[in-house]
Amino acid sequence: MPISGENMAREPEQIQREVLEKYAENFPSIYLDVVRHADLSTISWAPLMYRHPWRIIFGNLNKGNITVAGDAMHPMTPELGQGGGSSLEDAVVLGRHIGNSIIKNGGQFVEGDMAKAIDDYVKERRWRAALLVTGSYLSGWMQHGGAKWWERFIRDRLFFKYIFGFLAGLAHYNCGNLPAVSSSGKED
Ligand SMILES: Cc1cc2nc3c(=O)[nH]c(=O)nc-3n(C[C@H](O)[C@H](O)[C@H](O)COP(=O)(O)OP(=O)(O)OC[C@H]3O[C@@H](n4cnc5c(N)ncnc54)[C@H](O)[C@@H]3O)c2cc1C
Structure with a gap:
């Protein structure tokens, strides 16, 4: 049964009980x-967050010198395990663009x-980001799909x-090299 914001338990004891009795009762005993x-005190849960890919492609993600990165830019479902990976990619790509701008302007921040x-x-x-969000969603949709014969056939x-290998391969990505400067501020 999908857990939505409305039917989520709130108290830790209740969450623990529901996990044991409703959602994970068939899991291995070690789990x-x-x-x-x-x-x-460490138990809580929260709904999975997801942003529609078209909102990432066409939405406003920056204004002047302000932008977003990581989950704030592209929350995705967890099936490809790429939420954190793509956040790190953002950091490298953002660092590269900022670094190149500063180097180009002689070490100055030019608005x-x-x-x-x-x-x-x-x-x-x-x-x-839109590709990863879509791939993760599609992958989750397939994995959590039903047990009818045609659903099993498609999955x-x-x-x-034919498709999952491509999606899993999306984890491999070259973010480009970060610019390097020497301690004197000159580009290496
Ligand atoms: C159970 C679980 C398993 C996961 N497994 C994987 C995995 O295997 N591989 C993978 O790539 N990703 C995984 N992820 C996803 C990954 O953790 C996130 O995509 C990643 O942490 C996003 O990084 P972020 O920096 O954008 O956001 P966050 O890590 O959420 O960092 C945001 C930070 O901002 C802070 N903050 C919030 N509001 C404010 C404020 N007003 N002022 C100051 N600070 C604030 C928060 O406290 C937090 O420290 C998993 C996530 C979960 C929950």
Whole structure:
């Protein structure tokens, strides 16, 4: 049963009980032991966040020198395990654009040029982030799909055979090199 914001338990004891009795009752006992012995003060849950890919491609992600990165830019479902990876990619790409702007301007922060650098960062990240969000969602949709024969056929014979390998391969990505400067401020 999907857990939505409305039907989520709030109290740690209740969350623990629901996990053990409703959502994970068929899990291996070693897993259930971890849940059973968990420190109640550490238990909470929150709905999975997701942003529609078209909102990443066409939405406003920057204004002047301000922008977003990581989950704030592209929250995604967890099936490809790329939320954190893509946040680190953002950091490298943003660092590259900011660094190049500062180097180009002789070590100075020049407002108009920085706004352009940030705009270039957003342009570079939009499609990649939208692809990961879409791939993660599609992957989750398939994995959590039903057990009817045609659903199993699509999942096991088509999706995992022909599509999942491509999606899993999206984890490999070259963010480009960060610019390097010497301690004197000159570009290396
Ligand atoms: C259970 C789980 C498993 C995951 N597994 C993987 C995985 O295997 N691989 C993977 O790539 N990703 C994984 N992720 C996703 C990954 O953790 C996130 O995508 C990643 O942490 C996002 O990084 P972020 O810096 O954008 O946001 P966050 O890590 O959420 O960092 C945001 C920070 O901002 C702080 N903050 C919020 N509001 C304010 C404020 N007003 N002022 C100051 N600070 C503030 C928060 O406290 C937080 O420290 C997983 C996530 C979860 C929950």
